[in-house]
Amino acid sequence: MATLASGLKSARTAANISIDNQSSIDLPKGTIENLHGILKFLPSEHLVGLDKVKLVDFIKPPNVKGVDVPIKGDLPGLYHPKVQNTKAYLEVSMGALLQPTEGFAKRMMAKQSFKANLAGVLFGLVGQHYYLTLRHSVKKTNLEPQIRQYAEKNLRAWSQGQNANSFRARLFKPLQPMFERLAKWLNKKQMEAMKKK
Numbered sequence: 001m002a003t004l005a006s007g008l009k010s011a012r013t014a015a016n017i018s019i020d021n022q023s024s025i026d027l028p029k030g031t032i033e034n035l036h037g038i039l040k041f042l043p044s045e046h047l048v049g050l051d052k053v054k055l056v057d058f059i060k061p062p063n064v065k066g067v068d069v070p071i072k073g074d075l076p077g078l079y080h081p082k083v084q085n086t087k088a089y090l091e092v093s094m095g096a097l098l099q100p101t102e103g104f105a106k107r108m109m110a111k112q113s114f115k116a117n118l119a120g121v122l123f124g125l126v127g128q129h130y131y132l133t134l135r136h137s138v139k140k141t142n143l144e145p146q147i148r149q150y151a152e153k154n155l156r157a158w159s160q161g162q163n164a165n166s167f168r169a170r171l172f173k174p175l176q177p178m179f180e181r182l183a184k185w186l187n188k189k190q191m192e193a194m195k196k197k
Helices: 031-041 094-098 104-112 114-134 140-162 167-196
Strands: 018-021 050-056 077-080 088-093
Touching: 018 031, 031 114, 031 140, 050 114, 077 114, 088 094, 088 114, 094 104, 094 114, 104 114, 114 140
Parallel strands: 018 050, 050 088
Antiparallel strands: 077 088
């Protein structure tokens, strides 16, 4: 075990972040390993100060105490910052990601996209932690676009790494610049239409 210089704190790595599964919903096979893999993808300096990832059935709003009924349109994730003696942690709703109360088709679609949705939620929550605690140069009014950009950038890089050798990735790789130009053009047209209204 390496010794640390006096006054320095060790960086929190993905292996040190615990996964607290309090969900009664049956999770897809390999969910805990996927969580660790997603957290290992992120730089360890972005995870400094995070204690755990808590998996729950549904997230209850923190300002409503004693209410056990989940709100319609449940939150997929919630960031809990450090408060006095409690460390910062992430709370992820398995009910919002797996949708066990919906019909068969919605449940199947949610199960098929579970890994990508879980990664998107975790990247967004870690981005919140990073910009609220570690990046002090960002103004509070500019936090939301920065967090969204952080999550999108990491999700894009993570998904490219996951699908690097697949047939679909090799097939669509030459067409990707055209799709990006088309998306940019559609966004521009949408912004122009919104300005006219």
